[in-house]
Amino acid sequence: MVRIAALSDIHGNLPALQAVHKAIDAARPDFVAICGDLVFNGPDPAGSLALVRELERAGAFVTLGNTDLAVADGDYTAAFPWFTDGIPDSYEAAIEWARDQIGDDGIDYLRRLPSERRLRIGDDGSPHGDLVLFCHASPGSLTDGLAADLDAVVTMDRVGGTDARVIVCGHTHLPEVREVGWRTIVNDGSAGNVFDGDPTASWALIEIDGDVVKAEIQRTSYDVMAVSNAVAARGLPGDVYRAATIRTGKLVR
Numbered sequence: 248m249v250r251i252a253a254l255s256d257i258h259g260n261l262p263a264l265q266a267v268h269k270a271i272d273a274a275r276p277d278f279v280a281i282c283g284d285l286v287f288n289g290p291d292p293a294g295s296l297a298l299v300r301e302l303e304r305a306g307a308f309v310t311l312g313n314t315d316l317a318v319a320d321g322d323y324t325a326a327f328p329w330f331t332d333g334i335p336d337s338y339e340a341a342i343e344w345a346r347d348q349i350g351d352d353g354i355d356y357l358r359r360l361p362s363e364r365r366l367r368i369g370d371d372g373s374p375h376g377d378l379v380l381f382c383h384a385s386p387g388s389l390t391d392g393l394a395a396d397l398d399a400v401v402t403m404d405r406v407g408g409t410d411a412r413v414i415v416c417g418h419t420h421l422p423e424v425r426e427v428g429w430r431t432i433v434n435d436g437s438a439g440n441v442f443d444g445d446p447t448a449s450w451a452l453i454e455i456d457g458d459v460v461k462a463e464i465q466r467t468s469y470d471v472m473a474v475s476n477a478v479a480a481r482g483l484p485g486d487v488y489r490a491a492t493i494r495t496g497k498l499v500r
Contacts, residue, residue: 249368253435254450255282255417259289260439263448264298266469267438282417283312283383290477292345296353308381311360313389318345319357337485380411384418392418393432422449422464433462446471446496
């Protein structure tokens with residue numbers, strides 16, 4: 248049996264990441280995956296990135312997220328294609344602030360991140376059962392998420408871009424595990440900015456034993472009020488809403 252801990256969407260929330268790191272250490276998985284959106288929005292992008300890099304040096308799979316692309320390269324159309332008239336000023340201000348916080352070395356690190364990573368488990372010649380894909384939104388895309396309410400035809404199209412038996416992703420900030428045909432989709436939610444109304448950090452623990460895949464969403468508490476207050480005190484445009492989102496666990500605009 249192979250056990251994988253997966254997290255994503257840290258969004259510069261270092262206390263949440265530290266709490267998840269501690270919980271993952273206690274779970275003792277064989278592999279750790281961090282599926283993008285590392286620094287944008289939260290109060291400590293530099294500290295968050297430093298811990299991500301420490302985890303990568305210890306063997307974690309790390310992939311790029313759409314907001315990482317925005318911070319690293321300023322390609323706002325690629326990072327936020329839904330903003331057809333340009334990104335809001337509040338986004339641009341937070342992106343520029345995060346860029347300044349992580350510095351040139353952090354930017355270079357984000358630029359080197361792959362959009363996907365793959366893990367081959369076992370060597371039994373199975374065409375699907377031993378391949379795990381780590382991505383941010385969906386196979387082949389940083390922005391086309393796998394939301395639970397997505398049309399079934401669209402979902403099948405989006406997951407059809409890989410041979411992986413297990414697809415591990417984030418992006419929606421809404422944790423869930425579901426079967427789509429012979430595949431298992433594991434959306435770990437968000438380790439730093441969840442939207443499901445439970446203001447804790449979410450991540451996933453996956454067990455693969457031959458053809459059997461078991462995945463469970465984990466919730467880890469951290470000092471939500473301290474992080475919310477730190478965001479509010481920063482004073483960037485939109486920080487009142489960001490702070491409220493962290494405090495309530497619900498997207499506040």
